[in-house]
Amino acid sequence: MTTYRIAVAGCGGMARTWVEYAIAREDAEIVALVDVRREAAAAMAQQYGLACGTYTDLGEAIAESGANLVFDVTIPATHHTIGRTAMEAGCRVLGEKPMAATMAEARDLIAVSERTGRSLAVMQNRRYDANIRALRGLIAGGTIGRVGFASADFFIGAHFGGFRDAMESPLILDMAIHTFDQARFITGADPVSVYCHEFNPPGSWYEGNAAAVCIFEMSDGSVFNYRGSWCAEGAPTSWEASWRINGERGTAIWDGASAPYAEVVKAGDQEGKFIRDCERTDAALEWSGRSGHHGCLDEMFAALTEGRRAETDGRDNIRSMAMVLGAIESARIGRKVRIEELI
Known part of the structure; x- marks a missing residue:
């Protein structure tokens, strides 16, 4: 069974849903928490009793933790940087909507996904x-x-x-x-x-x-x-x-x-x-x-496990964006x- 070693980027309010979902999975482990405010990452680690490292830099977090999957729960303006960094470091990405702040950034993320062979799926919980x-x-x-x-x-x-x-x-x-x-x-x-x-x-x-x-x-x-x-x-x-x-x-x-x-x-x-x-x-x-976020996350993880594109894969979701x-x-x-x- 594949173990998903997850680095969570963004430790604000919405991240709690994603963290709680990961904690409940037998095949997932949160290995890093990343936020521009390190104290936010530390607070989340304490709240959920996580022994993982806390970081302000995603590249460093992936390198030190051995993460193979990134949850991008940051603000839209940083989705491009987070997604590109994660995929180029060998991680697959599950992210909040929108997939990027501009169409140019969205197109680039798809290009990076194609080049690296790492998938990017977007939260469309409705x-x-x-x-x-x-x-x-x-x-x-x-x-x-x-x-x-x-x-x-x-x-x-x-x-x-x-x-x-x-x-x-x-x-x-x-x-x-x-x-x-x-x-x-x-x-x-x-x-x-x-x-x-x-x-x-x-x-x-x-x-x-x-x-x-x-x-x-x-x-x-x-x-x-x-x-x-x-x-x-x-x-x-x-x-x-x-x-x-x-x-x-x-x-x-x-x-x-x-x-x-x-x-x-x-x-x-x-x-x-x-x-x-x-x-x-x-x-x-x-x-x-x-329903909702849990249903979308279930589909995202099923796609990872089955080796197929998620229903909300970035190559499809760019049309909604x-x-x-x-x-x-x-x-x-x-x-x-x-x-x-x-x-």
């Missing part, structure tokens, strides 16, 4: 939920026919405080990648182009644009529409967004919290009817995996942006 898996199955099974339009509404008044309040594009940069990645996962289509208008509504407590409307043309000919706000007080949607997907024969609905369903035109002669009769089809909740950065670029220049120009 794919791992029985309801979204059921919705995907509903669409893939042809229940509503060929998809023509998909929409997601995300409206939450999130009072985080801290760095998000000062970001230029807090909604799109920090949150929308979840919904954009979900759209790719649900429909099975990739983005072709995007037109985005982002803005900061009255009453916003964010310095940057906390709301946006995006229109994506997708590879299957459908259109994906995203509407969102992170300063929307009252009547919040789910964090998973509220979804409507229109197909040739019907519509699939998911509120992001309960089980999805479809309403499909009934069989039989309905010629001449102004509004055709439909019948409800409930999605089959068949997925038995774990391109949706984010393409949307921001479109809003900046005021016109449609082609995704392939970014990738």
